[in-house]
Amino acid sequence: MWNGDYLFLLQNLIVKDFKIRYRNMSLGVFWSLLNPMIMMGVMTFVFVKVIPRDDVTNFPLFVLCGLVPFNFFSVAWNNGTISIANNAGLIKRIPVPREVVPIATVLSTCIHLGIQILLLLAAAILIGPGVNVYWLWLPLVWALLILFVCGLVLATSALDVYLRDMRYVVESACTVLFWLVPIFYTLTLVPQAYATVYQFNPVAALILALRRILIDSASPDPSLVLKLAFSSTVVFAIGLALFHRLKNRFFDYL
Amino acid sequence: MNVIEFQNVSKTFHRAVGQRLLRHYIEDMIGAKDPNPFYALKDVNFAIRDGESVAVIGSNGAGKSTMLSLVTHLMPPSDGKVIVNGRLAALLDLGAGFHPDLTGRENMRLNASLLGFSRKRASELHDSIVDFSELQEFINEPLRTYSSGMILRLAFSVALSLDPQILIIDEVLAVGDQAFQAKCIDKIFDIRNQGKTILCVSHAHAILRNLCSRAIWLDHGQLIMDGPVEAVLNAYEGRAAHSAAE
Ligand SMILES: Nc1ncnc2c1ncn2[C@@H]1O[C@H](COP(=O)(O)OP(=O)(O)O)[C@@H](O)[C@H]1O
Numbered sequence: 001m002w003n004g005d006y007l008f009l010l011q012n013l014i015v016k017d018f019k020i021r022y023r024n025m026s027l028g029v030f031w032s033l034l035n036p037m038i039m040m041g042v043m044t045f046v047f048v049k050v051i052p053r054d055d056v057t058n059f060p061l062f063v064l065c066g067l068v069p070f071n072f073f074s075v076a077w078n079n080g081t082i083s084i085a086n087n088a089g090l091i092k093r094i095p096v097p098r099e100v101v102p103i104a105t106v107l108s109t110c111i112h113l114g115i116q117i118l119l120l121l122a123a124a125i126l127i128g129p130g131v132n133v134y135w136l137w138l139p140l141v142w143a144l145l146i147l148f149v150c151g152l153v154l155a156t157s158a159l160d161v162y163l164r165d166m167r168y169v170v171e172s173a174c175t176v177l178f179w180l181v182p183i184f185y186t187l188t189l190v191p192q193a194y195a196t197v198y199q200f201n202p203v204a205a206l207i208l209a210l211r212r213i214l215i216d217s218a219s220p221d222p223s224l225v226l227k228l229a230f231s232s233t234v235v236f237a238i239g240l241a242l243f244h245r246l247k248n249r250f251f252d253y254l
Numbered sequence: 255m256n257v258i259e260f261q262n263v264s265k266t267f268h269r270a271v272g273q274r275l276l277r278h279y280i281e282d283m284i285g286a287k288d289p290n291p292f293y294a295l296k297d298v299n300f301a302i303r304d305g306e307s308v309a310v311i312g313s314n315g316a317g318k319s320t321m322l323s324l325v326t327h328l329m330p331p332s333d334g335k336v337i338v339n340g341r342l343a344a345l346l347d348l349g350a351g352f353h354p355d356l357t358g359r360e361n362m363r364l365n366a367s368l369l370g371f372s373r374k375r376a377s378e379l380h381d382s383i384v385d386f387s388e389l390q391e392f393i394n395e396p397l398r399t400y401s402s403g404m405i406l407r408l409a410f411s412v413a414l415s416l417d418p419q420i421l422i423i424d425e426v427l428a429v430g431d432q433a434f435q436a437k438c439i440d441k442i443f444d445i446r447n448q449g450k451t452i453l454c455v456s457h458a459h460a461i462l463r464n465l466c467s468r469a470i471w472l473d474h475g476q477l478i479m480d481g482p483v484e485a486v487l488n489a490y491e492g493r494a495a496h497s498a499a500e
């Protein structure tokens with residue numbers, strides 16, 4: 001059995017992903033900043049100039065609080081889903097613990113996420129209310145989202161080995177979720193009956209928490225954080241169990 | 255002591271006949287039995303003692319690589335039991351886990367971590383791995399510029415520095431140049447002489463005769479013969495000549 005150095009392995013896999021993505025680009029990590037900034041500009045234009053509204057005062061920061069988590073979520077989920085199939089050579093020839101591959105893919109996306117979070121925090125300081133003590137919540141709520149994505153990716157990457165349609169299912173799910181997550185609208189607009197369901201979606205829950213912390217300078221609702229923790233843990237447990245169940249036949253299908 | 259033991263081991267794959275429906279995949283995921291499986295290995299039994307060096311021979315598709323994959327724990331057997339005791343290094347493919355866009359040095363480090371080296375050992379062994387591979391000039395070039403012989407050098411140098419108790423090699427030696435092949439074979443002989451266990455698939459019978467004391471002959475997933483290398487190779491060559499004459 002494999003009894004190597006997990007941390008060293010994870011680090012190497014993350015660095016590999018990162019290097020491969022940026023090696024042949026001259027602007028490098030700058031691209032991580034460009035995408036959310038452009039989206040922020042476009043959506044501010046649409047929802048402030050084209051469709052004027054008065055329920056949100058600081059729309060650029062408001063929408064950025066939605067875009068950064070969603071962006072990470074969709075990129076990490078999509079890349080993670082294809083990670084096992086894309087690393088077939090490794091899976092079929094080296095007895096590394098299989099779980100490490102999708103998780104490393106998610107964590108390598110966290111490097112971009114880190115850059116985008118810095119952008120978000122910079123925006124909160126420059127065009128928002130600035131630093132407050134509730135920022136201490138940030139590491140916890142972000143960690144819970146990452147846990148959630150790891151769980152999802154464990155499940156879908158394993159299913160994708162059997163059915164390559166999985167990656168298109170995930171792609172479509174992301175398109176749908178873009179509308180079903182409160183990125184450019186507030187939760188108060190959502191009918192009461194659906195609002196609770198929204199809060200059990202970790203992406204939505206994180207966005208709501210971020211807005212409380214960064215825009216309202218207030219502590220996120222503890223019940224919201226509990227729901228976030230609950231959903232993330234459950235999804236991670238299910239994902240891990242499913243992965244365990246399915247990994248025995250990876251070799252046959254790759 | 256037995257370091258590798260196969261007890262009634264079978265490995266089946268699905269036959270790729272007809273269209274597979276969603277139902278089939280779901281049956282597979284929940285672990286249902288395939289009514290008409292293809293046996294890549296069928297009811298294989300053998301035991302390898304500590305320090306033996308064993309050749310595995312057989313025609314293409316006989317199940318040799320399947321057997322080595324089972325030993326390496328890349329998949330569980332469909333039936334039976336595979337027991338392995340001891341640290342194992344496997345060279346099943348050229349540059350498995352390498353990435354063409356990373357440099358030789360980056361690949362070396364990545365590969366070392368995949369094989370289970372600790373950070374400390376990877377750094378300690380770095381120089382000796384580069385020395386053994388004789389790739390100093392190219393070590394900072396991306397792997398896509400390497401020839402297959404050069405990739406073999408890198409892969410081999412990392413795997414051999416793992417100081418394995420069991421060394422597993424699947425038909426990879428052939429692409430190296432003469433000089434490096436000779437060097438690798440020397441090194442493999444060294445490893446054997448240190449009393450380590452070797453399991454080796456190769457079509458180079460001359461090397462097998464020297465290196466191995468025992469051979470296992472597989473055909474269509476079944477174990478045909480297991481015995482002293484000379485006897486098994488002679489029988490195998492005899493049969494090959496026989497079927498060629500027909
Ligand atoms: N993933 C797979 N799915 C279906 N059949 C496979 C798979 N892998 C190997 N096989 C089949 O198993 C048999 C044995 O293969 P292998 O062990 O690679 O042979 P060899 O002795 O040449 O190394 C071959 O007939 C091959 O087609």
Ligand SMILES: [Mg+2]
Nearest residue numbers: 318319320424
């Ligand atoms: Mg083979």
